[in-house]
Amino acid sequence: MSSDLETDKARDVAAIERLKDQAAREAVRYIEDGMVVGLGTGSTARFMIQALGERVRDEGLRVWGLPTSEASTMQAREVGIPLTNFAAHPELDIAIDGADEVLNGTLFLVKGLGGALLREKIVASAAKRFVVIVDESKLVDHLGTKAPIPVEVVSWGWERAVHLLNKTGSIGCKPRMHRDGTLFVTDNGNMIIDCHYPSIEDPHALSEAIYDIVGVVDHGMFLNLTSEVLVAGHGGVRRMVP
């Protein structure tokens, strides 16, 4: 790659990172004293955890965080956010997380390319308000356009799940078990299988078909969970509701 191209690419990456930070900081403004907050996972959620840590440190904001991965737990500890769990707080005031795709209109999501979909879905469904933070490149008109659907399956007998997943969707999916040449094992000790669907006409029907497979723990489509999406673009951050 020529150095001009490398410079352009680095500039694009930096611009996207700034947008993620903007969306994250806007969402963190929603957090009030005494709230229990679900902490998402991924590069956008990292900005949110950082910004929340700054509010805890600089304003003395009192919150409890419930992280969705070991990585987010570690970061939250580093930035000084007190942590809780479902035993102490079975219901959350708010959860904030990134997404791999946001479907225009319904605001259905694809999540889990970082492997955290199960804990993320548990946390999102436990929150009174689920706020999604993305840069505008994540908006799509059809789910599955940019990202595969990650499916978390128990490790034992995963080959059977792959066989059955291949028959889901209107014309099947292309399941891939490997990420970076290795099997992806989640924080829960399960495996992730990425399903590439050429087109997803009916997300609810596909969701049911995937859930019907014995051994599937969950999948990365988040349907009817989103309260709002904060989308950062070059004109600023806009708020979308379903």
Ligand SMILES: O=C[C@H](O)[C@H](O)[C@H](O)COP(=O)(O)O
């Ligand atoms: O498992 C990972 C999560 O679902 C992330 O929220 C999602 O992959 C988006 O990550 P990022 O903000 O890094 O694009």
